[in-house]
Amino acid sequence: MSTRPNPNPQSNGEEDEEIDVSLRIIKTVSLKVNKCMTVGVVKALVCEKEGIPECMQELFYNGNHLKNDSKMVDHGISTNSTLNAYVSNTLPLNLTINIPRIRKTVLVQARSQDTVQNIKALIEARENIPSSCHSLVHAGNLLEEDKTLAFLEIRGGATLHVVFIPQGMFQISVKLLNGEVVKMQVNMRYTILDVKELLQSIAGSPVGVLTCDGKSLLDSMTLSQHRISSDSILEIAPPSAEVCQIFIKSGGKSTAFEVRLGDSVLHLKEMIGSRTGTPVHAQRLMFEGKMLEDEKDLASYGVRKDSNIHLSIWLIGKE
Incomplete structure (x- = not known):
């Protein structure tokens, strides 16, 4: 007489041991691609269709690993070709x-x-x-x-x-608001906006106006157009002490305020609070898609005359 194996064996009081197992699930996905598409673009299509992040996909064809910047045609991939996909379990x-x-x-x-x-x-x-x-x-x-x-x-x-355009790099000097001078590797074709972005990654906050020899530099123009060279010294202009008008928009209404660009965001919130009765802790100010932090000044966010700042009111979670 045969004995059936017990599906719930006891092990003398020992806890059941947990083990990891992997399931191999095979699925075929059809894609319409162009032979000049890169592997990276194909991965993006797979991500769009199957929800698998590009970084977790590894594609192979005829045993060869396909690099992101290579093209389908580079590997001899043609109509009805089958690519093999390996999905990594590394967290992205x-x-x-x-x-x-x-x-x-x-x-x-x-x-x-x-x-x-x-x-x-x-x-x-x-x-x-x-x-x-x-x-x-x-x-x-x-x-x-x-x-x-x-x-x-x-x-x-x-x-x-x-x-x-990272070729043809040269070095310039930039004087920060605290007097510190930093060196930066740039290219003649960088726009002033590109340079500001580099400075922001160093300073940790948005940069207002850049000047050279006392003249303001336009964001859309390149260093070459401004005749900036390796011996040029750029400066971050200090916030203006002049009073200017800005507008606070909330609930379809626009209210004018007289401010100095050197004023802190907190000071502006206090002005709003004194006029509207809205507590400072309940105010959230946004400018050009960025949340304004209390301790920073308006100029650091590029606020200027006639700028529109959006106010939202948070009544839950008082600080």
């Missing part, structure tokens, strides 16, 4: 990519073992900005393409800044 890092030239911020997911070149390929696939035409900056430093995020100590939640 969420990174913010700031692209000042087009005034856009995007989120990408990456792994700590990804290189800077991998991130640039993700940006190329997402925003159609060729990897060869831009560099990435973090904390004021240009990132070397062959270094990994782990090596560079870049963690989830970090912001990387895109600057264009």
